[in-house]
Amino acid sequence: SVQLEMKALWDEFNQLGTEMIVTKAGRRMFPTFQVKIFGMDPMADYMLLMDFVPVDDKRYRQVTPCLPCRARYAFHSSSWLVAGKADPATPGRVHYHPDSPAKGAQWMKQIVSFDKLKLTNNLLDDNGHIILNSMHRYQPRFHVVYVDPRKDSEKYAEENFKTFVFEETRFTAVTAYQNHRITQLKIASNPFAKGFRDCDPEDWPRNHRPGALPLMSAFARSRNPVSSPAHQ
Amino acid sequence: SVQLEMKALWDEFNQLGTEMIVTKAGRRMFPTFQVKIFGMDPMADYMLLMDFVPVDDKRYRQVTPCLPCRARYAFHSSSWLVAGKADPATPGRVHYHPDSPAKGAQWMKQIVSFDKLKLTNNLLDDNGHIILNSMHRYQPRFHVVYVDPRKDSEKYAEENFKTFVFEETRFTAVTAYQNHRITQLKIASNPFAKGFRDCDPEDWPRNHRPGALPLMSAFARSRNPVSSPAHQ
DNA sequence: TTCTTGTCACCTAGGTGTTAATAT
DNA sequence: ATATTAACACCTAGGTGACAAGAA
Numbered sequence: 001s002v003q004l005e006m007k008a009l010w011d012e013f014n015q016l017g018t019e020m021i022v023t024k025a026g027r028r029m030f031p032t033f034q035v036k037i038f039g040m041d042p043m044a045d046y047m048l049l050m051d052f053v054p055v056d057d058k059r060y061r062q063v064t065p066c067l068p069c070r071a072r073y074a075f076h077s078s079s080w081l082v083a084g085k086a087d088p089a090t091p092g093r094v095h096y097h098p099d100s101p102a103k104g105a106q107w108m109k110q111i112v113s114f115d116k117l118k119l120t121n122n123l124l125d126d127n128g129h130i131i132l133n134s135m136h137r138y139q140p141r142f143h144v145v146y147v148d149p150r151k152d153s154e155k156y157a158e159e160n161f162k163t164f165v166f167e168e169t170r171f172t173a174v175t176a177y178q179n180h181r182i183t184q185l186k187i188a189s190n191p192f193a194k195g196f197r198d199c200d201p202e203d204w205p206r207n208h209r210p211g212a213l214p215l216m217s218a219f220a221r222s223r224n225p226v227s228s229p230a231h232q
Numbered sequence: 233s234v235q236l237e238m239k240a241l242w243d244e245f246n247q248l249g250t251e252m253i254v255t256k257a258g259r260r261m262f263p264t265f266q267v268k269i270f271g272m273d274p275m276a277d278y279m280l281l282m283d284f285v286p287v288d289d290k291r292y293r294q295v296t297p298c299l300p301c302r303a304r305y306a307f308h309s310s311s312w313l314v315a316g317k318a319d320p321a322t323p324g325r326v327h328y329h330p331d332s333p334a335k336g337a338q339w340m341k342q343i344v345s346f347d348k349l350k351l352t353n354n355l356l357d358d359n360g361h362i363i364l365n366s367m368h369r370y371q372p373r374f375h376v377v378y379v380d381p382r383k384d385s386e387k388y389a390e391e392n393f394k395t396f397v398f399e400e401t402r403f404t405a406v407t408a409y410q411n412h413r414i415t416q417l418k419i420a421s422n423p424f425a426k427g428f429r430d431c432d433p434e435d436w437p438r439n440h441r442p443g444a445l446p447l448m449s450a451f452a453r454s455r456n457p458v459s460s461p462a463h464q
Numbered sequence: 465t466t467c468t469t470g471t472c473a474c475c476t477a478g479g480t481g482t483t484a485a486t487a488t
Numbered sequence: 489a490t491a492t493t494a495a496c497a498c499c500t501a502g503g504t505g506a507c508a509a510g511a512a
Contacts, residue, residue, distance in 0.1 A: 021505085024469075028503070062466070103333070121468085134467080175468050176505095183505070192503040195474035253481090256493075260479070294490070353492085366491075407492050408481095415481070424479040427498035 002142065002164045005034035005111055009189060010168045017080070018171035019182045026118030026129040030190045033114040033140055033169060040104030045147035048097040048107065050114055052130055055137040055170055058082045062178050080172070087133045094143075095130055101147050121175065132173040140169045234374065234396045237266035237343055241421060242400045249312070250403035251414045258350030258361040262422045265346045265372055265401060272336030277379035280329040280339065282346055284362055287369040287402055290314045294410050312404070325362050326375075333379050353407065364405040372401045 004010065009031050010018075021027045033050065040046060060080040095117045099106070120129040132138055146160040147153075153160070177183040187193045236242065241263050242250075253259045265282065272278060292312040327349045331338070352361040364370055378392040379385075385392070409415040419425045 030504090099331075101335070187505070190504065191476060193475075193505060196505055262480090419481070422480065423500060425481060425499075428481055 001038045002144075003036040003038070004166045004169070005036060006031050007166075007168065010166070013182065013185060014168045014170065016181050016185065017179060018169075019174045019177055019179060020119055020171045021177070022119045022121040022132055022134055022173045022175060024120060024122045024125075026120045026125070026127060028115060028118055029140075029171075030186060033117070033142070034111050035142060035164075036111055037107050037144075040108055040144075041146075042103060042105035042108070044104050045101040046104055046107060047100040047145040047147060048112060049094050049100065049143045049145070050097075050117060050130075051092050051094045051141050051143070052132060052138040053092065053141060055139050057085055058137070059085060059087060059133075060135045060137070060172060080178075087136070093128070093130050095128075119173065121173070134173050134175050137170060137172050139165060139167070140171075141165050233270045234376075235268040235270070236398045236401070237268060238263050239398075239400065242398070245414065245417060246400045246402065248413050248417065249411055250401075251406045251409055251411060252351055252403045253409070254351045254353040254364055254366055254405045254407060256352060256354045256357075258352045258357070258359060260347060260350055261372075261403075262418060265349070265374070266343050267374060267396075268343055269339050269376070272340055272376075273378075274335060274337035274340070276336050277333040278336055278339060279332040279377040279379060280344060281326050281332070281375045281377070282329075282349060282362075283324050283326045283373050283375070284364060284370040285324065285373060287371050289317055290369070291317060291365075292367045292369070292404060312410075325360070327360075327362055351405065353405070366405050366407045369402060369404050371397060371399070372403075373397050 013031065020029050060082060062080075095114065097112065097114060098116055099112075118127070118129040119132055120127075121132060121134050122129075123131060125131055142164045144162045144164070148156055148160050150156070172178075177186075187196045245263065252261055292314060294312075327346065329344065329346060330348055331344075350359075350361040351364055352359075353364060353366050354361075355363060357363055374396045376394045376396075378394075380388055380392050382388070404410075409418075419428045
């Protein structure tokens, strides 16, 4: 069995509609997809991998920008607009966890982190990154493959393969954030974005309770000198 | 078979008498011990590890400092002084390459780097670092262990174990550099010490030929404002 | 108008020798 | 006198969103 790490954070993002940046060079996911694994054979070899499947066959587009606050995605609008049918998808790539293959004992003894996984919108990418269409929604999937030592292992491919899906990790691929609240939550929770915080650094994560409204202090005092406080 | 990477650099250090810093928290080696491996069974599992054995049973001490230049180890002195018998050694630790165990194919497809290995002088270290006595000389050793799938694999321990020794990687463990030329060669060749260079950054490694006298430009203009050019 | 790209300041994370202070 | 320690400035390496400019 598999347990998603940082589920509370994923839930918080998911509630707002998670967005993940895609770039030509490849961008990591945040939150990072991390899991705890239980119940493997400690002595057997396993491959761990991820792939990304379209959630629907729709293409999305931003709503008319909310001019006074420059946020492209108005707070009072609860969902994206459907802009048409999804762009044709190339066959999806997979990302093998770089430690693969490894023994069950190794995988289980600590959290497995897919922090080397990068997302790109470059159809010609040759860095082995995951290629996604911007403005489309995706569902990350996690797969465990038992490395069968038997000679005719192909026959058992079905039973040696197990897939885990966490719906709270769904996201929209974007080249720039659409929902300002997603931006603020990323800034507040990703250590690498600390430079953009303007709230008390102690507020996160120490004083953060999962139930609480996230990051209003960060949002209220937007860094952008052009923007006015805006209507929420 | 195994091939030492950066052999030219190792030779250059070895000619001066390589020194490696040991600290309480643990210090990486420079140069890093890196090898290319050939002739493994691509499908078999191997463990890769290193240990360090005393080169002799001597304890060393610095020569009287060369006062005008503050270097503790005079340039015209070609060797260390023997200060007595070696301190009692605790049973030596080993460092497993963190990718162990892995398939032969994985080990052979790229340079194997022991850049996570750290040296410490803290006898009570509980970070799994290699414990060495300062002012003693050591010989790094590289071991390859074939993971024998047979049930009675202990019986074959001898033949499943292979050791490689590169004499040019010998060094003296120190808490502070003794030979100023070693310091200068570290500064010139270790990217992390670039802040202490005062020669043209282009001089290294681009214009560096293995045969050339190393780093005279860096040495001539010592950073230390107290020191005078000194006698070499 | 909407979306994408490239550059940037600002971070995290951690590896250097230096230096002054301390220990032995 | 010699050896060790701890704090430090200065690097490498690379992950952030902001922003201005460009593309569609």
